[in-house]
Amino acid sequence: MIDFELSEEQQMIRDSVGAFARDEIRPAARPADESGAIPAPLVAKAWQFGFVSGAIPEKFGGGGDARSAVTGAIVAEELGFGDLSIAIHVLAPRLFAFPIVEMGTDDQRAKYLKRFAGADFAAATAAVMEPRFDYDLSALQVSAKRDGGGFVLNGGKCYVPLAAESDLMLVYAATDAAKGFAGVDGFIVPRGAAGVTISEREKNMGLKALATYEVTLKDCRVGADARVGGDKGIDFSRLMSQSRVALGALGVGVMNAAFEYARDYAKERKAFGVPIATKQAIAFILADMAIEIDAARLLVWEAAFKLDKGGDGLKESYLAKNYVAQSALKVTDNGVQVLGGHGYIREHPVEMWLRNARGFSAIDGIATV
Amino acid sequence: MIDFELEPQVVNQLKMYHMVSEQMMRPISRDCDEHEHQKPTQFYESMWSASAAASNIQIGHDKSKKDDPSKPSAPRRATVLTVLSTEELCWGDAGLYLSTPNSGLGGAAVMAAGTPEQKEHFLKRFKEGKPKWGAMAITEPSFGSDSSAVATTATRDGDNWVLDGNKIFVTAGQMSAEKSEGFVVVWATVDKSAGRAGIKPFVVEHNTPGMTVTRVENKLGIRASDTAAITFDNCRIPLDSILGSAEVRKEGGFKDVMATFDATRPIVAAMALGVGRAALDFVRDFLKQENVAIRYGISPRRLTAVERDFMEMEAQLQAARLLTWRAAWMLDTGKRNSLEASMAKAKAGLAVTQITQKAVELLGPLGYSRKVLVEKWMRDAKINDIFEGTQQINMIIIARRILNYSSKELN
Numbered sequence: 001m002i003d004f005e006l007s008e009e010q011q012m013i014r015d016s017v018g019a020f021a022r023d024e025i026r027p028a029a030r031p032a033d034e035s036g037a038i039p040a041p042l043v044a045k046a047w048q049f050g051f052v053s054g055a056i057p058e059k060f061g062g063g064g065d066a067r068s069a070v071t072g073a074i075v076a077e078e079l080g081f082g083d084l085s086i087a088i089h090v091l092a093p094r095l096f097a098f099p100i101v102e103m104g105t106d107d108q109r110a111k112y113l114k115r116f117a118g119a120d121f122a123a124a125t126a127a128v129m130e131p132r133f134d135y136d137l138s139a140l141q142v143s144a145k146r147d148g149g150g151f152v153l154n155g156g157k158c159y160v161p162l163a164a165e166s167d168l169m170l171v172y173a174a175t176d177a178a179k180g181f182a183g184v185d186g187f188i189v190p191r192g193a194a195g196v197t198i199s200e201r202e203k204n205m206g207l208k209a210l211a212t213y214e215v216t217l218k219d220c221r222v223g224a225d226a227r228v229g230g231d232k233g234i235d236f237s238r239l240m241s242q243s244r245v246a247l248g249a250l251g252v253g254v255m256n257a258a259f260e261y262a263r264d265y266a267k268e269r270k271a272f273g274v275p276i277a278t279k280q281a282i283a284f285i286l287a288d289m290a291i292e293i294d295a296a297r298l299l300v301w302e303a304a305f306k307l308d309k310g311g312d313g314l315k316e317s318y319l320a321k322n323y324v325a326q327s328a329l330k331v332t333d334n335g336v337q338v339l340g341g342h343g344y345i346r347e348h349p350v351e352m353w354l355r356n357a358r359g360f361s362a363i364d365g366i367a368t369v
Numbered sequence: 370m371i372d373f374e375l376e377p378q379v380v381n382q383l384k385m386y387h388m389v390s391e392q393m394m395r396p397i398s399r400d401c402d403e404h405e406h407q408k409p410t411q412f413y414e415s416m417w418s419a420s421a422a423a424s425n426i427q428i429g430h431d432k433s434k435k436d437d438p439s440k441p442s443a444p445r446r447a448t449v450l451t452v453l454s455t456e457e458l459c460w461g462d463a464g465l466y467l468s469t470p471n472s473g474l475g476g477a478a479v480m481a482a483g484t485p486e487q488k489e490h491f492l493k494r495f496k497e498g499k500p501k502w503g504a505m506a507i508t509e510p511s512f513g514s515d516s517s518a519v520a521t522t523a524t525r526d527g528d529n530w531v532l533d534g535n536k537i538f539v540t541a542g543q544m545s546a547e548k549s550e551g552f553v554v555v556w557a558t559v560d561k562s563a564g565r566a567g568i569k570p571f572v573v574e575h576n577t578p579g580m581t582v583t584r585v586e587n588k589l590g591i592r593a594s595d596t597a598a599i600t601f602d603n604c605r606i607p608l609d610s611i612l613g614s615a616e617v618r619k620e621g622g623f624k625d626v627m628a629t630f631d632a633t634r635p636i637v638a639a640m641a642l643g644v645g646r647a648a649l650d651f652v653r654d655f656l657k658q659e660n661v662a663i664r665y666g667i668s669p670r671r672l673t674a675v676e677r678d679f680m681e682m683e684a685q686l687q688a689a690r691l692l693t694w695r696a697a698w699m700l701d702t703g704k705r706n707s708l709e710a711s712m713a714k715a716k717a718g719l720a721v722t723q724i725t726q727k728a729v730e731l732l733g734p735l736g737y738s739r740k741v742l743v744e745k746w747m748r749d750a751k752i753n754d755i756f757e758g759t760q761q762i763n764m765i766i767i768a769r770r771i772l773n774y775s776s777k778e779l780n
Binding site: 001002003004005006007010070133134135136137138139181237240263266267277278280283284286287288290291294295296298299301302305306309314315318319320322323325361 | 370371372375376446449669670683691692694698702764771772774778
């Protein structure tokens, strides 16, 4: 039955994460963008929210919370409102932990999950994207070939968050290229594994505070026990749907940041003796931003809801994420436009949000719910 | 809890509406478009007698009534159900949907502004006898969106109100005023010096002397629905024809107009959704026939232009649909929804205008041909970006709300 009300728990989560994003992440965002470094105390504080440990089963010391993509979207939106780079950084360990929680073997759970239930941020990541303009999640170029009891990984990855900082990395590779999503497996690759080269840190237009790397795999051998889920493998399509929901929700947060900033500015800034917000030329831009934010959020929630109901959410998450990629660009661009020349100056955050928002058309798989 | 799922009973109910669309509307859709003022009387009769179907077609609802009296705690959901059924029926034909015999916007005004006795008195006719229509007359030749500029007057004269003025763009005006035992709700001012506060709704019964339909418009689309110009010349109606109180209070009468819009805008948005989905479904079937696959999940850089366009149409329609559901849900749960109703209306009106235009483009020569209905849906869709508040008026309402500005501060 159609309902748009958050549960009480979800409202509490939204309020507390929202306050953290507004009061602590936001002030750190610009310095982090300029310096490329996120303060460790901020990351440590975010860790205390249990964004990762909450979903680790109790028997491994975690919160044992039932995961919900809708709740995950609510969290991601609030963090994205604070700052996109910091949000992706603090959520990055999920990229390794959550597929193991959901699809790993008992042995893999026992071996790898405990570290995510501790008091300290445990850097871990996943390598999904590939450095081609038309890299395709359903046709990955990185391959995994059977070799004796194990697998040999070959190919290049990019935009791997925290690759150099992580002890553990999940590498997604095609075991059977003809099978599309179904032919993709995830492989656990520990730090220092032979055949793995991590590049210098990537330099991007936005997301400048987020450390991302290219990862090259050359005859990287892993054992059969490195394959997530064992012979059963993984549901890669579902993992990518979850990722699109997370990225979509982060994008809604970025849009909302730009909207609020531009709205408040337009009410203060005067031209011809009146606030510019009283002019339709500006007011209509703001109204359009507000509509697009709500529209995008609802599309993301619907995709999340489908996932929570056990559906694959492929179409919904794909359309929602692509919608966000377009509307986040438009909304943040309007944020700059409303501020005029001031929007172009780095003293205001709107130009940073425009640079960050442009990233949504390029990124996949670097956050999850 | 966030929920986007329709329960099985509702899905079944919608299947029934879909059958009505498929079997009763689509077969006469083109004919009604080509013969604008010809009345599909058999359709009227069938719709009227299909009382089960007709009960939910009524626009607007009674805030005091629970949906299911046996379960007093059951949440209200009349508006959500109405937007769902409206989409389904407008998938069939938006013009025919608007011409369906029922209390229409007149009924919505009675519901929003009338006393319980008035609701009973004016609306019970829609449950009995021959097909009837209800209409609402606000717009005048000298104004459209600025509904506070009502120039039609209502003057007290003994036991009567006397109406004088000209109304235009009255949907189902002819059917309500002259061709059935229906009524027209007329917004008129009882005190011009009071501005908005003096504007009140009056129920004028069919064939009341002094009320004349002077013209039925020829339109771009929704041709099955009559759009009338009605003149009131010394039109005398009983004192109790005024809906609500005759007292002129600050924010009084105009608030009722606005309350009506909060209820009707999600429904107009739902009409748009129906037309948009008709076009989308047609394009989807067509592409399938032509073996053009829509590949969800692949690299966006590998999509064809047609795939991109189709997905954009699909996402835009769904975005509009979810905004519409939310606005309806808010009304049902007693939340103030003026902002969200305008968002839904503005988004759906524009999105569906563009979706149907794109559908014509994607189909090439076939899309432009009157052999199929796609070009008609493009013409039908456009009205949803205009009536019940144009795109621009809804944007102003949204802007005022998000900026917390009065109509004086932002106009």
